[in-house]
Every structure is written in C-alpha cells, then in structure tokens.
Amino acid sequence: MHNPLTVNGLSAAYQKKPVLDNVSFQVNGGELIGIIGPNGAGKSTLIKTILGLIPRLSGEVTVFGKPYSSQRKLIGYVPQRESVDWDFPTNALDVVLMGRYGRLGWFRRPGLDDKRLAMECLAKVGMADYAGRQISQLSGGQQQRVFLARALAQDARLYLMDEPFAGVDAATEKAIITLLQELKKQEKTVIVVHHDLSTVKEYFDSVLLLNVTLQAYGPTETVFTAANLNRTYGGRLGFLERLGHMDPFSAEGR
Amino acid sequence: MTDFWILLTGSLVAACCAILGVFLVLRKMALVGDAISHSVLPGIAIAFLLSGTRDSAFMLIGAAVLGLVTVFLIQLFHQSGVQSDASIGIVFTALFAVGVILISLNARQVDLDLDCVLYGEIAYTHWNTISLLGIDTIPKAVWMLGFTLLLITAVIFLFYKQFKLCAFDPALAAAVGIPVALFHYLLMGLVSMATVSSFESVGAILVVGMLIIPPATAYLLTEKLGVMIGLSVVTGIVSTFIGYYAAVVLDASIAGCMVTAALALFVLAFLFSPSQGVIARYVSRRKAALRHTAS
Numbered sequence: 001m002h003n004p005l006t007v008n009g010l011s012a013a014y015q016k017k018p019v020l021d022n023v024s025f026q027v028n029g030g031e032l033i034g035i036i037g038p039n040g041a042g043k044s045t046l047i048k049t050i051l052g053l054i055p056r057l058s059g060e061v062t063v064f065g066k067p068y069s070s071q072r073k074l075i076g077y078v079p080q081r082e083s084v085d086w087d088f089p090t091n092a093l094d095v096v097l098m099g100r101y102g103r104l105g106w107f108r109r110p111g112l113d114d115k116r117l118a119m120e121c122l123a124k125v126g127m128a129d130y131a132g133r134q135i136s137q138l139s140g141g142q143q144q145r146v147f148l149a150r151a152l153a154q155d156a157r158l159y160l161m162d163e164p165f166a167g168v169d170a171a172t173e174k175a176i177i178t179l180l181q182e183l184k185k186q187e188k189t190v191i192v193v194h195h196d197l198s199t200v201k202e203y204f205d206s207v208l209l210l211n212v213t214l215q216a217y218g219p220t221e222t223v224f225t226a227a228n229l230n231r232t233y234g235g236r237l238g239f240l241e242r243l244g245h246m247d248p249f250s251a252e253g254r
Numbered sequence: 255m256t257d258f259w260i261l262l263t264g265s266l267v268a269a270c271c272a273i274l275g276v277f278l279v280l281r282k283m284a285l286v287g288d289a290i291s292h293s294v295l296p297g298i299a300i301a302f303l304l305s306g307t308r309d310s311a312f313m314l315i316g317a318a319v320l321g322l323v324t325v326f327l328i329q330l331f332h333q334s335g336v337q338s339d340a341s342i343g344i345v346f347t348a349l350f351a352v353g354v355i356l357i358s359l360n361a362r363q364v365d366l367d368l369d370c371v372l373y374g375e376i377a378y379t380h381w382n383t384i385s386l387l388g389i390d391t392i393p394k395a396v397w398m399l400g401f402t403l404l405l406i407t408a409v410i411f412l413f414y415k416q417f418k419l420c421a422f423d424p425a426l427a428a429a430v431g432i433p434v435a436l437f438h439y440l441l442m443g444l445v446s447m448a449t450v451s452s453f454e455s456v457g458a459i460l461v462v463g464m465l466i467i468p469p470a471t472a473y474l475l476t477e478k479l480g481v482m483i484g485l486s487v488v489t490g491i492v493s494t495f496i497g498y499y500a501a502v503v504l505d506a507s508i509a510g511c512m513v514t515a516a517l518a519l520f521v522l523a524f525l526f527s528p529s530q531g532v533i534a535r536y537v538s539r540r541k542a543a544l545r546h547t548a549s
Contacts, residue, residue, distance in 0.1 A: 015335070051429045069431070077429040084423045088280060089479050098423065101415050102430025109415060134477040154430070 002065030004029050004158045004189040005050070010059035012042070012049045019045045021213045023059070027158075027206075030187045032180055034194040034204035034220075038233050041211040043193045044080065047160045051077060063158060072102060076156035078147050080163050086136050092146045093131040096121055099153030114153075121149040124182075126175055141172030148179060159183065159190045166195065177203055200224055256377075259393055261498055263379050263455050264512060266399035268464055268490030270448040273406055275469035276483050277441055280421045285339070286325065287465045289346035290442065291449040291458050293324040295353025298450060303360060314398070314447055321446020322439055324349060376455040376508045395454055402451040406444050410483075413437065418479055456509040463513035464490060471520045474527040489519050 005027040012020040019042040027033060035043045048054045050061050052068055063071040076099070096118040097110045104110065110118075122128050125145040130138065138146065144164060151159055164176055180190050180203070194200065200207060200220065207224050209215035209232040216228040278287045294317040301316025324345055331341035379395040410417060419427040420437050428434045445465070452461045472485035496519075497512030504511070525532050 048425070053425055053428050072429070072431045075429070077426060079423065079425045083425060085280075085282075088422045089473065089477050089482050090418075090422065091477070095422075098419050098426065101419055101427075101432070104415065107412060136477075150426075
C-alpha cells in the first residue's frame, strides 16, 4: 500500500524569488493534515505545485506511488473561494457538476447519474435547497460549501483544500469540519491550508509548518509547539504573543 | 436581393462574433478580442502577398496564425513582467502598424483597400460572388462566414464543458487534466477566424463591437451560460436588422449603424433588465427602504 502523497525535494519560484525550497514530506492515509505558516510562506503554492498548476523547479511528487498526472482521478481540489468569479452565469448544482468533468473524458456530457450524485453532494453540505440558485446570490459560506460539494463530486481519495475556512460563518465552519471528519472515517486523506491557529489542535491529526522551507511536520501533539511556531512565524512574535493565552503556548504547560 | 444578402452577411457576422464574445467577456478578455481583430491585419496582408489572390482560405489561415502569435506575444511580455494591459497595447498596435505598412507598400499592385479593411463595406459584399459546389450566385463573404460559423458551432458544441470550466475555474480545469492552454489557443484561433471573415463586411474596428456588445447585453439578461450564448446571438442579429434599416433611412454607414443599434440594445438591457437593470435595482432598493421604515 502506497502513501497517498509523497513529496520529495520540491522547489518552486515566481520570477526569481524562491517561494518553496526543498520541501519533503510523506502523508499517512486517513489523516486530516493542516498546512500552517505566515502569509507568503508558500502554503497555496505548495498545493498548486503538487497539483502541477505551478511548474516545479525540482523535486518529485507521487500520489499513491505514481506520478500525479496519471492519478488525477484520485485527487479532489478545492481552490480559494476568491479565485473564481462568482458572477459567472451558472447555478450551484452546475458548479458541483463541474467536479465530474474530469471523469467524463473529452466528449461525454454529465448525465442523469452525475446529476443525482451532484445533488447528493449538495445535500451532504446542507445546500440541497439551493441547487437552482444563481451562485452570485449565495453568501460567502454557502459558496464555500458549494466548492466542497464539488470536491466531493470528484469522488477522490486524497483532497487538497486551499483555505476552506477563510471568511466563513460559524455554521459553515462547523459543517465543513463535520464533513472533513466524515471523509476521514471513509479512510480518505485531507490536506487543508489553514490560518486560524486556535483551532489547529481541535481539527488536525498532523500539521505541516511551512515558511518557504519545511519547518516541522508530524502529529499535532508533538509538532504544534511554541518553539516550532516561533521559528515558523519568525519576526512576527507580537502576533504570536497575542495568541499566547489561547492555545499554542498552553500546550507546553501540560 | 441586395437586402437579403446584406442582412444574411450581417447576421452571420453577428452570430460568429456573439458566440465567441460570450467566452471573451466571461474570461475578462474583451480587450484581447480587440487586439486580435487589429493584429490579424498583417496576416491578411502577408497571405495576400504570398498567394497573390484574395483567396479566402489563405486569408483565414494567415489571420488565424497571426491571431495566435498575438496572444502568444501578449502572454510572453506579460510573463516577463510587463503589465497585461500595456502588453496588449504594445502587441496589437505594433502588429497593426506592420499591416498598414505592408498594405500601403503594395497598394499599387494589389487590390486591397485600407479603408475597406478598417471600416468594411457590407453593401458591396454581394457583388463579389464565387462559384462553389456548382452554385455561383452566393457571395464569397457568405461562404466564408458560413464556414466559420459552422466551425465555431461545432467546436463549442463538442467542447462545451471544457470551455465552460476553463472560463469559470481554470485551476480546477488544469487539476482534472483539461489542457487549458490548448483550449485557450483554440478559442483565440476561432476569434481570429471570425474577425477575418467579418472584416470585409464590418471592418477590423467595428468587429470588436459585434464581439463584445451583444454578449455584454446577454450577460445582463440571464443567469445561465447556454441561454447567454443564445441571447447573445439573437441580440447580434436583431442589431443587424435594426442597423441595416436605420442605415437605409439615414443613408449612413451600414456597419456603423449596426454597432450603434447593438449599443442601443445594450443600454435598454442596462436600464430595464429584470434582475440587474438600473431600474429594477432602484425599485428593489426603494421597496427595501419602505419595508424598513414601515417596520
């Protein structure tokens, strides 16, 4: 049995500025993994480079033991919500159906089975009543749920999600984390770019601390420590001290 | 018969441009359409100089190649750090200038009129007939536009889901293995062909109006992509008819009147669209305000 994802010596750059430098890690199956790091640390870039959306300078990515390009059907992707134009003329169900496109090949169109599956996926994120709603009329949280439903429709074994919790209301955050836990129960692996340090210990089995280079990676209890966070967020200690009373520091007292 | 051919030519131009324009507008690439319509000029001139004829097939190929070169150069400059609007401006004006030079240098030998390229003259298109498939009464422009429209319809129909996903979410498209760059260049190649098929009728400048205004109108009226394409074609064809009869009454440029008619329809949609129109928005705001004060 191969690991869902193995990344070896991955580097990427915009123009000449390196944004990812020699990143290596191996993901265990059936885990929820959080990617944590300051702004500009290369978190989104890491996901996009794994997916081949940004050319890599060096390194190797294998998905269940094979190169990414031959394993696309095993991967579901949730881009950042702001990356698309929500005024596009289409409705929620149609966006979820787009998750099926990868499986349809060059000429086939989504059929009744695909529509039924898309409806089920919308129901799983609590959006069944909004299937026919024009996407610009959904709230930010609802849009994010539609994106998650679309990833579910991809019916993948490894999910990569770029800040699914960004700018959503509390109800949506709860719906999303319930869904992630359900995916985990089905032995799926979910990698999430995450910003909110206060929820890390509650949500994730493992964390990956990133700031251009890999700072630390492993089970949340052992890796999510004040020392590691200090190093990852170097030079932004004020930010960490504000958070100090909340979570990462209290970990050490125990 | 003249009326019929002019209206048919105009409607074919409108249909070709309206379908492709929808994808340009949704991808926020309206200006790239503008750039292509100008920079196919050297392609037309080179094809003409090489072949020595105004043979449509050579022109279509020449224009398609130059259209792709345009898009490629714009991307090349942009990736090397030039602002995207600046690189569009640089590429299309420079290529257009090369086209103007090529045509003016050879103006004496060749029967390719700069005015005609720039402004078009739809009123003359029906005189220029060509014998094909044993029929010799159909104008060349109608053959060319008919072929282009058929090709556009076939390509968009076959690859509808790819074009849609590339327009809405290119990152997901690439992640699931759709060759995004291929469909990008395919769309741009079709835009170039539509432009060059249309330029004899409406000219390189006004063709942009037919590419952008009807889709922008349709965008205000619907929330479904398929319906948007249909409405865009209908608006384009209605503009053609209104424009033609207005031109007859005013004794003015037909192409100019067609684009002005398209603009008039856009303004109507802008004001009266049931969902996004200025008036509908005003009314719903007033209602909300009234409810607010009543409660």
